[in-house]
């Protein structure tokens with residue numbers, strides 16, 4: 001039997017349908033994300049969390065940036081994966097993997113490392129900078145008042161090619 005000190009924790013699963021979200025950082029770190037936390041122009045970093053245990057699926061590749069935009073500006077395709085104007089993307093930049101934490105304006109996410117910009121309203125499309133690939137989208141669905149994962153990421157995370 002392997003002693004406890006020698007055991008390596010299993011890699012957390014990627015986001016699962018039905019997962020909720022918890023704050024990744026800041027004064028609410030570890031607490032559930034509620035819709036009121038998400039205001040236009042103020043992205044929040046979050047982890048998906050098991051809906052039963054509430055435990056965050058803590059892996060860098062699971063880091064998500066949750067943003068709210070005016071639903072009227074969303075493309076039809078993006079609206080279909082959003083929840084009341086809230087859209088979720090991988091927080092790992094597709095250029096060199098920095099965390100995407102900033103905003104250029106009310107509908108554009110900004111990576112501070114080399115200033116790649118991604119269109120929140122158009123499935124994370126690159127609109128400026130060296131990134132060559134859009135941010136991976138994490139589809140959301142409505143379940144009562146909660147923000148819930150609807151399915152897997154739409155593509156590779158960060159600078160991965162597959």
Ligand code: FES
Pocket residue numbers: 093094095096097098111112113114115116129130131
């Ligand atoms: S790592 Fe994001 S722009 Fe370079």
